Amino acid sequence: MEVLLVVIALAAGLAVGIPLGIKLKEKKDQEKLAGVEQKAQEILERARTEAERLRQEVKLEAREEALRHKEKIEKEFEERHRKLDEQEKRLREQESRLAEREANLERRSQQLEKREEELGRKELKLREKEELLTKQEQEYRTLVESQRKELEKIAQLTHEEAREIVLKKAEEEAKEETARMLMRIETEAREEANRRAREILALAISRCATEIVTEKAVSVVPLPSEDMKGRIIGREGRNIRALEAATGVDLIIDDTPEVVVLSGFNPLRREVARIALERLISDGRIHPARIEEVVKKVEEELDVTIKEIGERAAFDVGVYGLPSELLRLLGKLKYRTSYSQNVLQHSIEVAYICGVMAGELGLDVKKAKRAGLLHDIGKAVDQEMEGPHALIGAELAKKYGEDEEIVNAIAAHHEDVPPESVLAILVQAADAVSGARPGARKELLESYIKRLETLERVATSFPGVQKAYAIQAGREIRVIVDSNKITDAEAVHLSRDIAKKIEKELTYPGLIKVTVIRETRAVEYAR
Known part of the structure; x- marks a missing residue:
């Protein structure tokens, strides 16, 4: 029963609820439909408004475009009108110029006609003058011929003989005049060459500012006290003998207070002995073994110093790229003298003078300085090799790759070989100037x-x-x-x-x- 009641209740509810739901649904659908229609109307209204706005904008744009097009057409029309006016103006100017040219041509044509008439008259006059001149020339030739025959009869010479006499005399006068002219030119050229040479030498000497150098054959070493002389001599003279044997220099110890004199003709050995003795005195240890050790060390240091001296001399002169062997030989010249003149200082002077003269003559200044600096390089080894120092120096320069012109300048600076270039002559002149200047060399x-x-x-x-x-x-x-x-x-x-x-x-x-x-x-x- 309960189930039946439930079913009946459900059926009754459905019978009442379904129609009610349908009505409610229809009502909602109508409300939605009314809302949709309202929205559609609003959309249509907005669309009409937008369409109207767009139509107005299109009209405005079309009107603006039409105005712009109209302005463009008006500008093009004005431009064409202006160009037409300019072309018309140019045409009028051309017509005016053409008319003026036609008038000028007409005037020139009239002038030419007048000139042709004048030329015709002048030509007629010239013909008459030519005929008159021809007639006078014939008369002149006849007169000259008669006078020539008369002169030949008086002088008893033919025309050819007289002409030969005149030509011979003119030739002699021309030869004499030519000889005088050649002599004058030669004299002027010789005077000018001498003047120019003196100027160049004077300029070279004036621009070469060097010291007056004289070397001595002795060196003096100061001593701190008189007792040091006995230590230098040593027991039974063994120290002084060891020092003289190691350096090849004589030590003179006399009554002169607090000095030792080193005597020797080899400046290099004398310099080694001086430095070694000063170090031994400063150190205080003086015995044969120590003397040999110090002398050997000083010789090694002096060998390095000699190369530095050569490099500094080449740098001061402005000569670069010399081989190290030549730089070492160049440094040895500092300890070599000739007529009491320092050979390295002399070589530097010759390089400067050569450079100045080469510059004045328009030659290679660097090559001239190089040849001047190396011209006495043979004196660094002339005691070890036989022959003149100029030829020895040329062989050394050739051995170490110097230029042939420089080699010849070195060999020819004392005329052992003939000079082959202007550079060799410059080296000869610079060597003579450096050696002959006052105070350069000392004579007894x-x-x-x-x-x-x-x-x-x-x-x-x-x-x-x-x-x-x-x-x-x-x-x-x-x-x-x-x-x-x-x-x-x-x-x-x-x-x-x-x-x-x-x-x-x-x-x-x-x-x-x-x-x-x-x-x-x-x-x-x-x-």
């Missing part, structure tokens, strides 16, 4: 006086010479001759002969100027 008083006496004796050995005076330290000899025995022309030859005899008999540095003085004196007494 006896040899100096003897050279002056020999110079005067050579000059007075010629006939007609009254007196001769050597002046300027033997750089010039002035010869006074008898004007009754020697003429002006003979004086010129005499100066040349004296110079040649001096070159043959004397040995001297630099140049010696020979001046022959001839004068005529007229003396009368008023009584």
Whole structure:
């Protein structure tokens, strides 16, 4: 029953609820439909509004585009109108120029016609003048021929013979004039060359600022006390003998207070001995073994110093790229002297002078300096090798790859071989200038006086010479001759002969100027 009641209740609920649900659903659907219709109306309204707005915007854009197009067309029309105006203006100007040209052509045509008429008249006059000149020329030739025959009859010479005489005389005059001109040109060229050479040498000497150097054959080592002399001598003289044997230098220990004198003609050995002795004195340990050790060490250090000296000399001159062997030989020249002149200082001077003269002549300055610096390199080993130092130096330069021109300049600077270039002549001149400058080389008083006496004796050995005076330290000899025995022309030859005899008999540095003085004196007494 309960189940039946439940079923009946369910059936009754369904019978009542279904129609009610349907009604409620229909009501909701109607409400939704009304809302959808309202929304559709709103959408349609918005669409109409948007369409109207878009239609207005399109109209505005179309109107603006039409205005822009209209403005563009108007501008193009104005531009074309302006161009047409300009073309029309140019056409009018061209027409004006053409009209002016036509007028000018017309005037020129009239002028040409007038000129043609004038030329025709002038041509007629010229023809008349030519006929007259032809007639006068015929008359002139006839007259000349008659006069020539008359002259031949008077002079008894034909025309050809007279012409040969005139040409011969003109040829002689031309030869004489040419000889005078050549002599004048040669004299001027020689004077100009001498003047230029003097200028270059003077400039080179003035720009070479060097010290006056004289070397001695002894070195002096100061001592801290007199007791040090006994320690240097050693027991029975063993220390001094060991030092002399190791260095090859004589030690002179005398009564002179607190000094030791090192004597030797080899400056390199003397320098080794000086440095070694100073170190031994400073150290205080003086015995044969220590002496040998110090001397050996000083020789090794001095070998390095010699190379540094060569490098510094090359750097100061401005010569680069020299082999280390040549730099070492160059450094050894610092301890070599020639006529008491330091050879390294002399080589540096020659390099500077060569460079200045090469610059003045437009030559290679670097090559000139290189040749000047190396010109005496043979003196570093001339005691070890046989032959002149110039040829030894040339062999060394060639061995270490120097240029052939530099090799020849080194070999020829004392004329052992003939010079093959201007560079060799420059090295000869620079070497003479450096060796001959005042104070460069020291001579003994006896040899100096003897050279002056020999110079005067050579000059007075010629006939007609009254007196001769050597002046300027033997750089010039002035010869006074008898004007009754020697003429002006003979004086010129005499100066040349004296110079040649001096070159043959004397040995001297630099140049010696020979001046022959001839004068005529007229003396009368008023009584």
